[in-house]
Amino acid sequence: MARARDPDRELFLKRTAAALQLPAAAVEERLSRRLRSSLRVNPLRASDPAATLAGLASSDLVFEPIPWARDCYHLHGDKAAVVAAPAHAAGEVFLQNASSFIPAVALAPEAGHRVLDVCAAPGGKASHLAALVQNALELHVNDALRSDKLADVLELLGVKVAALTAHPGQYVDKFVAGPFDRILLDAQCGGEGMLDLRHPGAMRYWSMARIRKYHHLQRSMLQAAWKLLSPGGVLVYSTCTFAPEENEAVVSALLKHREDAVVEPIPAAPPDRRPSVLSWEGERFHPGLREAVRLAPSEFFEGFFVCRLRKLA
Numbered sequence: 001m002a003r004a005r006d007p008d009r010e011l012f013l014k015r016t017a018a019a020l021q022l023p024a025a026a027v028e029e030r031l032s033r034r035l036r037s038s039l040r041v042n043p044l045r046a047s048d049p050a051a052t053l054a055g056l057a058s059s060d061l062v063f064e065p066i067p068w069a070r071d072c073y074h075l076h077g078d079k080a081a082v083v084a085a086p087a088h089a090a091g092e093v094f095l096q097n098a099s100s101f102i103p104a105v106a107l108a109p110e111a112g113h114r115v116l117d118v119c120a121a122p123g124g125k126a127s128h129l130a131a132l133v134q135n136a137l138e139l140h141v142n143d144a145l146r147s148d149k150l151a152d153v154l155e156l157l158g159v160k161v162a163a164l165t166a167h168p169g170q171y172v173d174k175f176v177a178g179p180f181d182r183i184l185l186d187a188q189c190g191g192e193g194m195l196d197l198r199h200p201g202a203m204r205y206w207s208m209a210r211i212r213k214y215h216h217l218q219r220s221m222l223q224a225a226w227k228l229l230s231p232g233g234v235l236v237y238s239t240c241t242f243a244p245e246e247n248e249a250v251v252s253a254l255l256k257h258r259e260d261a262v263v264e265p266i267p268a269a270p271p272d273r274r275p276s277v278l279s280w281e282g283e284r285f286h287p288g289l290r291e292a293v294r295l296a297p298s299e300f301f302e303g304f305f306v307c308r309l310r311k312l313a
Contacts, residue, residue: 008203016192016242020274020296020303030297032197037079038098038300039063040124041071044131044158046092056085056093068268069101071131074300091156096124098270099193099240099295099304103184104128106266106293106308107236111136113181118169118225121146123153125186130159140176144168170220178228182235185225187218189239189246193295193303215245222254226261231313234264238306244280247305248292252285260312263288272298 017024046052049071053063061077075082079095087093103125109115111133117126121143130139140163143150147166154161167175169188190211195202222237229235239246255261263286274296276289292307 006203008206009197011208012192012203012206019242019244019277019280020294022274022296027296028197031195031303035097035297035302036300037075037082037095038066038101039073039075039079039082039093039095040069040101040128040131041073041093042091042127042131042157043071044127044135045090046087052087052092056082056087066098066101068270069098069105072098072101074098091158094124094127094157097302098300099302100124101128102266102268102270102293102304102306103186103236103238104132105268106306107182107184107234108267109133109137109182114138114140114179115182115184116140116142116172116176116178116180116225116228117184117186118142118172118221119144119186119188120184121150123150123157123159125184126150127154127157127159129182129184131157135160138162140165140180142167142169142172142176170217170224172221173224173227176228179230179233180228181230181233183225183229183233184236184238185221186238187214187221187246187250189214189218189241190243191240192242193240193297211243211245214241215243215249218246218250219253222250226254226258226311229311231260231311233311235309235311236306237309238304240302240304242303242305244277244285247294247307248277248285248289249280249283251289251292251307251309254309255286255288262310262312263291264308264310265291266293266306266308268293270295270301272296272301
């Protein structure tokens with residue numbers, strides 16, 4: 001029996017195919033298969049990361065190094081075996097989707113930096129930032145919705161935080177004292193990159209009204225975060241969604257109104273990178289967005305968008 005026509009699904013596939021410059025059938029196929037897991041060995045808990053990984057490996061569990069992300073691996077095998085291992089319970093390894101490794105790599109914190117993660121829950125990216133410099137940074141984490149979960153994850157992973165707050169991201173500049181050398185804004189979004197179209201209710205919450213709502217929220221959050229960034233500092237903006245309204249349009253608005261904002265290349269080479277959207281429904285976006293990373297969903301990667309911005313001194 002043919003599947004009943006779903007106008008929302010058809011519109012979503014048409015829009016996403018245009019944004020990714022792929023056929024709609026290819027988008028549907030990529031979003032209708034099970035994603036494989038990846039993990040990060042956490043040096044804040046694992047005194048010998050290589051030994052920790054060797055202790056997990058077996059004939060049924062193989063780890064493929066991700067060349068652009070230190071201590072990060074694609075998992076070949078059942079992730080349940082990792083979850084059941086003592087190393088997981090001890091915070092020595094942490095399961096994440098591989099796309100979520102890109103923001104920390106792009107932000108590239110250095111020892112001594114003052115760093116803010118605006119929407120930090122559940123804590124994977126914040127803990128990655130801390131791990132890159134062995135906790136040698138002043139880390140401020142904020143999340144308006146899931147601060148309790150965030151605190152639990154950071155404690156498990158051995159992350160030292162200077163402050164944990166629960167302020168709305170769009171007003172963070174009114175409650176948190178800057179400036180910061182590095183800021184991560186992994187913004188609340190429509191989550192299109194995580195949709196699993198195999199499930200009948202996959203499109204339950206999708207709508208153009210929701211996309212427009214997040215667009216306005218994300219613009220406000222980015223503007224607030226930018227005010228807290230020190231001259232010469234770096235801000236990384238990321239989402240797990242495809243809609244250009246939530247990605248290029250948000251960053252382009254900042255670039256058009258802030259002469260001190262420039263886009264920089266990202267030192268990561270994930271597969272299935274797609275060209276940035278520079279024109280959408282009659283609106284032209286800032287040409288600097290060519291340097292942003294836009295990912296199509298693939299075997300190990302959710303659909304994702306990442307942009308690295310520097311504030312000119």
